Amino acid sequence: MLFPRQGGKGALRLLLSVLILAAWKTGSGQVHYSVPEEAKHGTFVGRIAQDLGLELAELVPRLFRVASKGHGDLLEVNLQNGILFVNSRIDREELCGQSLECSIHLEVIVDSPLQVFHVVVEVKDINDNPPVFRAREQRLFIPESRLVDSRFPIEGAADKDIGTNALLTYTLSPNDYFSLDVQASDELSKSLSLELRKSLDREETPELHLLLTATDGGKPELEGTVQLLITVLDVNDNAPLFAQAVYRVHLLESTANGTLVTTLNASDADEGVNGEIVFSFGSDVPLNIQKNFKIDSSSGEIRLIGRLDYEETKSYEIQVKAVDKGNPPMSNHCKVLVKVLDVNDNAPQLAITPLSLPVREDTPLGTVIAFVSASDRDSGVFGQVTCSVMPHIPFKLVSTFKNYYSLVLESALDRESVANYVLVVTARDGGSPSLSATASVSVEVADVNDNAPAFAQPEYTVFVRENNPPGCHIFTVSARDADAQENALVSYSLVERRVGERALSSYVSVHAESGKVYALQPLDHEELELLQFQVSARDAGVPPLGSNVTLQVFVLDENDNAPALLPRPGAGGAGGVLSELVSRSVGAGHVVAKVRAVDADSGYNAWLSYELQPAAGGARSPFRVALYTGEISTTRTLDEADSARQRLLVLVKDHGEPALTATATVLLSLVESGQAPKASSRVLAGAAGAEAALVDVNVYLIVAICAVSSLLVLTLLLYTALRCSAPPTEGACGPGKPTLVCSSAVGSWSYSQQRRQRCALGRARPRPTSWPSAPAYLKFQAPQKKDNTRNKNT
Structure with missing residues (x-):
C-alpha cells in the first residue's frame, strides 16, 4: 500500500485504527435489527447503545457516531436515549432489487477507547409494488383461418416485491374465443399463452380487446393489467356483397351522353386485396346494353354512353358482376333495371285514305269523303292525338274511334265557286310543348249540270251595212257555262220566228259551235231597217240547260238610190x-x-x-x-x-x-x-195650196225628225257603251264610216217609199211625198268613239 509522504502521522494513526478495528471485529459479535421498508420517519429500530453495552452518558464524550456505506442518512441514533430510528424513506427494491435478503450494514464507532461495532438492520419487504407488465398493451395478429386449440404466447407481468408478495396469479377477461393457459416452470416463473377455443371470423369480429390481470400474493393483494389487442387477420373467405339485389333507375329518353345512371354499392367483408372489388358487366349482357352503357370497374359507376329511345327499348336489365382480388377470387351478381321514361320526341303520324274522290257537287251532306288515322309513337299524354282540318268549311272531322276520324261533308258544294279543295289535316299531341304533323288531301269537286249557259248581257245591238254579201259574218254570240266538260259544251241555234212573210232563218243563221251569226242574203235598209231575233245557247248536259239572248240588227243605209x-x-x-x-x-x-x-x-x-x-x-x-x-x-x-x-x-x-x-x-x-x-x-x-200643204208638212216633219233623231242618238249611245264594255266583236260587213246626217233651214228631205219599217215606232208607216225644210239644229252623226253609257230602255 502506498501512503503519501506528507501527513505521515495522520496516516500512521489511521493505520493503527484499522488494525485495532480489525482486531476488535474479530473478537466482537454483530447486532441485528429488522425494519419494514417504507417505515415512517422516526420509526423505532432498536436500542443500539444499550445493545452495544454503552452508557448513555458516554455517547457524547466518546464521540458516538454511526457510519453506513452509502446509506448513512437512512437510519439515525438519538444520542440522548441511544435509540436507532428511521431517518428517511427506506425502499427495499431500491436498496436490494430482487434479492431475497436485504440489509443495511451500520458501523458504530466510539472513541476513548476506539471501538467499532457492526450493526445489521434487515429491511423487511412489504407488498408495496403491484405486478407490472412491460407495456400497457400487447398486440397479437392471428389469421382467421387458425384452428381451434391453437396457442399464442403472451408476456407475463413482473413484481418488484419478493416472496409471497411477488407470487402472481393471472386472470383473463371473459370472451368467447380465448382461454388463458399458464405453464409454471418454477415457483416464480410462469409462461402464459392464449388458447383458441372458437373459430375466428374477421368479418364478424375483426378485433378482440381482452384484459389480462396479474394479482400478487401480498396482503393486501395488488394487481396489474395489460390490454391484449388481438387483430384477426383476413383470408379471402367472403364474396363481394351488393347493397341491393336489384337497382332500379328511371331515365328520360332525352338523357345526355355521359350522365351517371347509378353507382353500385358493393362491399367485401374481407380486407386488403381480398376486399378490393372489380365491377363488370356479365358475360351474357346483350349488345345493345354494351352500346348504351359502361361501368367503371373500380368505382361501380354506370354511365350512359349511347342514346336512349323509349319507342325502341322501354327498359334495360343489366347483369353486373363484382369480383374481389383474393386468391382464389370470389364474386357476386346484381341486376340494374333501367326504366326509360318517355318524352315527347315523336311527332304524330297521319294517314289519309280517300273513299269517294272526286266528290260530286250534289253529294248529300254527311257523306264520308275519307278516313283519317293518326298515331304517335310516344306514350301516355304524349301519344294522345287530336286532329283538325282546315279549311273548316265545307268539311269537318268526326271522331269514330281513338285516333280515327271520318272526313265528312258538312255543307253543300258548288264546283263553280270552288272546284278543288286542298284540305290540310293537322294532328297535334298532348305534350307541352306539343308536336304536330300535317297531311294534305286534294278533294276535287265533280261537276253537275246545274248551270245554264249565260250570255254577258241580255241583248246585243249590231249594225250592218245594207247590200252586204251573202253569208257575211255580222256578229258572234258567246255564252259561258260555269259547268265543266260536256256540261259546259255550248251549242247555239236560232229561235225561229216570222219576219213579215218570211222565216227568220232566210235572213240569218248561227254556227252551232262558234256562235257566229251570218247574214244569208243582202239586207236592204229601205226594206228592213231593224231585224230583231233571239239566239238560244244550250249545253250538252243531261238534262240540257239553255238560255236566250236578243240581237237587234240595225241595217245601216248605203247610198244606193239616186234622187x-x-x-x-x-x-x-x-x-x-x-x-x-x-x-x-x-x-x-x-x-x-x-x-x-x-x-x-x-x-x-x-x-x-x-x-x-x-x-x-x-x-x-x-x-x-x-x-x-x-x-x-x-x-x-x-x-x-x-x-x-x-x-x-x-x-x-x-x-x-x-x-x-x-x-x-x-x-x-x-x-x-x-x-x-x-x-x-x-x-x-x-x-197657195202648196204653201198651205208645206206648212202642214213642216210641222209633221219636225215632229218626225225629232223622234227619229232621239231614237238614233240613244241607239248610237247604247251601241257605243256595249262596244266599250264587251269584248270586240265583228261588226257590219262593209267598210266605211257611219254616215253623217244633217239638215239646214234651207234644205229639205224627200222620201217616196210606200212602206218603211221604223225602228223608233216598231211598225210600218207611209212616208210623206215631200219633206219641208228641216231645222238646222237637228243633226245625226254615227259614233266616233266608245261610250260606256247604256240605256236599256232604248
Missing part, C-alpha cells in the same frame, strides 16, 4: 220635164216653179240639193233655183229681150259618197200680163 223626180199634180209635163207659164210682169224673186224629188235612201244619202245648169251659149238666165227647196224664182224683172221660151236644166244631187244625181227639165213660157191671169191665178192658187 227621183216627182210630177206636180195638175202641172204640165211628164217624167223629168216640167212646163209652166210665167207672166213677163213678175218682179225679181217671184217663184215661178218648183222641182220636186225624193231619195229612197235616208240620212245624208237622202239629203238633196238643187243646181241650175248653165244655159247653152253662156247666156245668163233670169231664173235661179233654191239650193235645198228646188223652187225656181226670178232673179230680175223680165223684159222683152228675154226669150219667150226658157229651158232650164235642174240637177238634183244627194249627199252620199259617191253622190247620185237626177236631171229635171223645166220649160217656162213667158206670156204677157194679159194672157197670164188664168195661168197666174192657177199658179198662184197652186202656190
Whole structure:
C-alpha cells in the first residue's frame, strides 16, 4: 500500500485504527435489527447503545457516531436515549432489487477507547409494488383461418416485491374465443399463452380487446393489467356483397351522353386485396346494353354512353358482376333495371285514305269523303292525338274511334265557286310543348249540270251595212257555262220566228259551235231597217240547260238610190220635164216653179240639193233655183229681150259618197200680163195650196225628225257603251264610216217609199211625198268613239 509522504502521522494513526478495528471485529459479535421498508420517519429500530453495552452518558464524550456505506442518512441514533430510528424513506427494491435478503450494514464507532461495532438492520419487504407488465398493451395478429386449440404466447407481468408478495396469479377477461393457459416452470416463473377455443371470423369480429390481470400474493393483494389487442387477420373467405339485389333507375329518353345512371354499392367483408372489388358487366349482357352503357370497374359507376329511345327499348336489365382480388377470387351478381321514361320526341303520324274522290257537287251532306288515322309513337299524354282540318268549311272531322276520324261533308258544294279543295289535316299531341304533323288531301269537286249557259248581257245591238254579201259574218254570240266538260259544251241555234212573210232563218243563221251569226242574203235598209231575233245557247248536259239572248240588227243605209223626180199634180209635163207659164210682169224673186224629188235612201244619202245648169251659149238666165227647196224664182224683172221660151236644166244631187244625181227639165213660157191671169191665178192658187200643204208638212216633219233623231242618238249611245264594255266583236260587213246626217233651214228631205219599217215606232208607216225644210239644229252623226253609257230602255 502506498501512503503519501506528507501527513505521515495522520496516516500512521489511521493505520493503527484499522488494525485495532480489525482486531476488535474479530473478537466482537454483530447486532441485528429488522425494519419494514417504507417505515415512517422516526420509526423505532432498536436500542443500539444499550445493545452495544454503552452508557448513555458516554455517547457524547466518546464521540458516538454511526457510519453506513452509502446509506448513512437512512437510519439515525438519538444520542440522548441511544435509540436507532428511521431517518428517511427506506425502499427495499431500491436498496436490494430482487434479492431475497436485504440489509443495511451500520458501523458504530466510539472513541476513548476506539471501538467499532457492526450493526445489521434487515429491511423487511412489504407488498408495496403491484405486478407490472412491460407495456400497457400487447398486440397479437392471428389469421382467421387458425384452428381451434391453437396457442399464442403472451408476456407475463413482473413484481418488484419478493416472496409471497411477488407470487402472481393471472386472470383473463371473459370472451368467447380465448382461454388463458399458464405453464409454471418454477415457483416464480410462469409462461402464459392464449388458447383458441372458437373459430375466428374477421368479418364478424375483426378485433378482440381482452384484459389480462396479474394479482400478487401480498396482503393486501395488488394487481396489474395489460390490454391484449388481438387483430384477426383476413383470408379471402367472403364474396363481394351488393347493397341491393336489384337497382332500379328511371331515365328520360332525352338523357345526355355521359350522365351517371347509378353507382353500385358493393362491399367485401374481407380486407386488403381480398376486399378490393372489380365491377363488370356479365358475360351474357346483350349488345345493345354494351352500346348504351359502361361501368367503371373500380368505382361501380354506370354511365350512359349511347342514346336512349323509349319507342325502341322501354327498359334495360343489366347483369353486373363484382369480383374481389383474393386468391382464389370470389364474386357476386346484381341486376340494374333501367326504366326509360318517355318524352315527347315523336311527332304524330297521319294517314289519309280517300273513299269517294272526286266528290260530286250534289253529294248529300254527311257523306264520308275519307278516313283519317293518326298515331304517335310516344306514350301516355304524349301519344294522345287530336286532329283538325282546315279549311273548316265545307268539311269537318268526326271522331269514330281513338285516333280515327271520318272526313265528312258538312255543307253543300258548288264546283263553280270552288272546284278543288286542298284540305290540310293537322294532328297535334298532348305534350307541352306539343308536336304536330300535317297531311294534305286534294278533294276535287265533280261537276253537275246545274248551270245554264249565260250570255254577258241580255241583248246585243249590231249594225250592218245594207247590200252586204251573202253569208257575211255580222256578229258572234258567246255564252259561258260555269259547268265543266260536256256540261259546259255550248251549242247555239236560232229561235225561229216570222219576219213579215218570211222565216227568220232566210235572213240569218248561227254556227252551232262558234256562235257566229251570218247574214244569208243582202239586207236592204229601205226594206228592213231593224231585224230583231233571239239566239238560244244550250249545253250538252243531261238534262240540257239553255238560255236566250236578243240581237237587234240595225241595217245601216248605203247610198244606193239616186234622187227621183216627182210630177206636180195638175202641172204640165211628164217624167223629168216640167212646163209652166210665167207672166213677163213678175218682179225679181217671184217663184215661178218648183222641182220636186225624193231619195229612197235616208240620212245624208237622202239629203238633196238643187243646181241650175248653165244655159247653152253662156247666156245668163233670169231664173235661179233654191239650193235645198228646188223652187225656181226670178232673179230680175223680165223684159222683152228675154226669150219667150226658157229651158232650164235642174240637177238634183244627194249627199252620199259617191253622190247620185237626177236631171229635171223645166220649160217656162213667158206670156204677157194679159194672157197670164188664168195661168197666174192657177199658179198662184197652186202656190197657195202648196204653201198651205208645206206648212202642214213642216210641222209633221219636225215632229218626225225629232223622234227619229232621239231614237238614233240613244241607239248610237247604247251601241257605243256595249262596244266599250264587251269584248270586240265583228261588226257590219262593209267598210266605211257611219254616215253623217244633217239638215239646214234651207234644205229639205224627200222620201217616196210606200212602206218603211221604223225602228223608233216598231211598225210600218207611209212616208210623206215631200219633206219641208228641216231645222238646222237637228243633226245625226254615227259614233266616233266608245261610250260606256247604256240605256236599256232604248
